[in-house]
Amino acid sequence: EPEVTQTPSHQVTQMGQEVILRCVPISNHLYFYWYRQILGQKVEFLVSFYNNEISEKSEIFDDQFSVERPDGSNFTLKIRSTKLEDSAMYFCASEAAGQSYEQYFGPGTRLTVT
Amino acid sequence: AQTVTQSQPEMSVQEAETVTLSCTYDTSESDYYLFWYKQPPSRQMILVIRQEAYKQQNATENRFSVNFQKAAKSFSLKISDSQLGDAAMYFCAYRSGDGGATNKLIFGTGTLLAVQP
Numbered sequence: 001e002p003e004v005t006q007t008p009s010h011q012v013t014q015m016g017q018e019v020i021l022r023c024v025p026i027s028n029h030l031y032f033y034w035y036r037q038i039l040g041q042k043v044e045f046l047v048s049f050y051n052n053e054i055s056e057k058s059e060i061f062d063d064q065f066s067v068e069r070p071d072g073s074n075f076t077l078k079i080r081s082t083k084l085e086d087s088a089m090y091f092c093a094s095e096a097a098g099q100s101y102e103q104y105f106g107p108g109t110r111l112t113v114t
Numbered sequence: 115a116q117t118v119t120q121s122q123p124e125m126s127v128q129e130a131e132t133v134t135l136s137c138t139y140d141t142s143e144s145d146y147y148l149f150w151y152k153q154p155p156s157r158q159m160i161l162v163i164r165q166e167a168y169k170q171q172n173a174t175e176n177r178f179s180v181n182f183q184k185a186a187k188s189f190s191l192k193i194s195d196s197q198l199g200d201a202a203m204y205f206c207a208y209r210s211g212d213g214g215a216t217n218k219l220i221f222g223t224g225t226l227l228a229v230q231p
Binding site for chain 2: 035037
């Protein structure tokens with residue numbers, strides 16, 4: 001069964017460093033999302049991406065964040081200068097066009113900023 | 115703005131018994147979708163079940179079923195014949211339908227379900 005994959009599973013970085021989180025969505029899906037979950041809290045929307053552009057972003061998704069779909073398979077989230085409060089689980093999700101409205105999540109990347 | 119509320123931070127059920135997790139939401143939209151996601155200790159988010167607001171019939175997926183009360187804006191999840199593998203955090207989520215301003219999922223705060231052997 002097709003699934004969303006994410007790499008790395010765990011990333012440790014120092015404050016101020018840039019990180020790139022990678023996702024490979026399900027191949028025929030057209031809508032892509034990033035969510036994050038700070039430990040013990042609920043899942044929060046960051047950004048949605050469709051047709052090679054951002055379709056929506058939350059207030060969390062400031063200038064330090066960017067997304068890119070550099071080729072036909074990968075979908076990346078870049079944090080330019082990480083802060084301690086960026087420590088969280090980051091989930092990528094993808095959704096097919098059509099009427100299912102179901103978002104399928106990857107296993108997540110745990111980002112730890114020290 | 116839409117909100118999702120899960121008022122039960124933790125629940126416990128005996129193996130083979132039935133448990134119901136509560137979820138309420140607030141919206142002014144008439145077209146929307148509701149979901150339950152399961153998050154086991156691995157923290158993977160797994161879609162459990164989906165309900166379309168325009169459907170009166172409650173969704174069912176094997177041992178999982180929902181009680182969707184549109185007028186009351188209530189969307190509870192019933193797990194029958196609970197198994198040890200059902201132990202997880204369960205999140206209720208809302209998504210606008212066609213014509214809505216957003217495709218994002220709005221999550222509740224979750225209910226941690228323990229299954230006792």
